[in-house]
Amino acid sequence: xxxxxxxxxxxxxxxxxLVLLRxxxxxxxxxxxxxxxxxxxxxxxxxxxxxxxxxxxxxxxxFEAEFKKSETSFHLTKPSAHMSDAAEYFCAVSESGGGADxxxxxxxxxxxxxx
Amino acid sequence: EAGVAQxxxxxxxxxxQSVAFWCNPISGHATLYWYQQILGQGPKLLIQFQNxxxxxxxxxxxxxxxxxxxxxxxxxxxxxxxxLEDSAVYLCASSPMGQLMAxxxxxxxxxxx
Numbered sequence: 001x002x003x004x005x006x007x008x009x010x011x012x013x014x015x016x017x018l019v020l021l022r023x024x025x026x027x028x029x030x031x032x033x034x035x036x037x038x039x040x041x042x043x044x045x046x047x048x049x050x051x052x053x054x055x056x057x058x059x060x061x062x063f064e065a066e067f068k069k070s071e072t073s074f075h076l077t078k079p080s081a082h083m084s085d086a087a088e089y090f091c092a093v094s095e096s097g098g099g100a101d102x103x104x105x106x107x108x109x110x111x112x113x114x115x
Numbered sequence: 116e117a118g119v120a121q122x123x124x125x126x127x128x129x130x131x132q133s134v135a136f137w138c139n140p141i142s143g144h145a146t147l148y149w150y151q152q153i154l155g156q157g158p159k160l161l162i163q164f165q166n167x168x169x170x171x172x173x174x175x176x177x178x179x180x181x182x183x184x185x186x187x188x189x190x191x192x193x194x195x196x197x198x199l200e201d202s203a204v205y206l207c208a209s210s211p212m213g214q215l216m217a218x219x220x221x222x223x224x225x226x227x228x
Contacts, residue, residue, distance in 0.1 A: 004157075032215055043119070043206060043219035044158070051215055090157050094215065102148055102171055103217070105157030 002027045002093045006106035014114045019063075019078040021109045023091030026072065033074040034092040034103060035065055044090065050074060061085070086113045117141065119220035121207050127226045133195035136223045140188070140209030146170075147184055148217060149192050150206040158206055164190065165212070197227045 007022040025031055032051050036044040048059025055067040065076045074091060088110050092103040120139040128134050140147050145166050150158035161180065162172040166187035175182070179198070184190040194201055204224050208217040 009155075036219075041221070043221045044208075045219070046216055049215060092157070102160035102163045103158075105159070107155070107157050 002031065002095050002104045004091050004093050004104055004106035006089075006091050006109050008109055009107065010110045010112060012112040012114060013081050015083055016080050019076070019081045019085065019111065021076040021089050021091075021111065023065075023074045023076065023106060024072050025074060025091070025093045027093055027095055029095050032094040033065075033067060034094070035059065035063070035074075035076050036090045036092060036105075037061075038088040038090065038108075040087075047076070047089075081111075081113050083113050083115065086111055119207055119209055119218055121205075121220035121223055123223055124221065125224050125226075127228060128197055130199055130227050131196040133193065134197055134225060135191050135193045136205050136207075136225075138190045138192070138207030138220060140190070140207070141218055143211065144209035144218075145187070145212035146210045146217075147190050148208045148210075149182055149190070150208065152204040152206055152222070154203070161192070194225075197225075199227050201225060202227045 003026045005024045034049045035047040038044050047063050048057045050057050050067045058064045063078045088108045090108045091106045122137050147164045149161045152158040161175045162182045163170040164184040167184045182192045204222040206222045208219045210217045
């Protein structure tokens with residue numbers, strides 16, 4: 001069975017500092033990995049996805065993530081945090097490549113940006 | 116392009132009452148999902164439809180939850196009777212067939228008292 005572990009329920013960084021949100025996965029097959037962002041009282045918005053092409057994936061709003069099979073990780077980074085990045089971030093995994101099957105989500109990481 | 120529409124946005128009911136949520140996916144999207152997001156947790160898949168057929172409902176508590184997608188477009192999720200632990204945000208999402216990308220609605224926040 002697939003699973004996702006997000007390390008740190010809350011991460012606080014200063015505006016302009018590096019953002020690093022950690023995600024480790026467990027999957028019995030080569031996975032498809034996703035990062036979603038959720039702003040207060042909103043649905044989830046896709047930031048980026050890994051689908052077995054390039055291991056370094058670039059997404060929206062300056063975010064990127066690197067797939068490391070040896071570490072079973074898919075950490076999300078952004079070089080310089082902005083106040084508007086404050087939100088909840090979810091890592092998710094899917095084992096199905098044939099179609100958009102349901103995702104298994106981590107518990108989320110709340111990103112706090114300090115001015 | 117219009118997004119995934121859900122209604123109502125908020126609902127408060129007493130335990131043992133019934134409630135229904137409605138979802139209108141993005142036009143042309145064959146796949147529709149219902150997720151349950153309990154406070155402080157990530158979303159959990161309840162049911163997935165492909166057109167009007169159920170693909171996966173393994174995590175749907177079928178003794179009290181039901182869902183349908185008539186004509187392969189709109190969908191409703193029903194809870195009857197509701198329990199306190201059903202308090203959560205219910206998210207609907209849709210995706211084009213074969214696409215590894217789901218678009219989420221804003222969700223319905225259910226409070227059971």
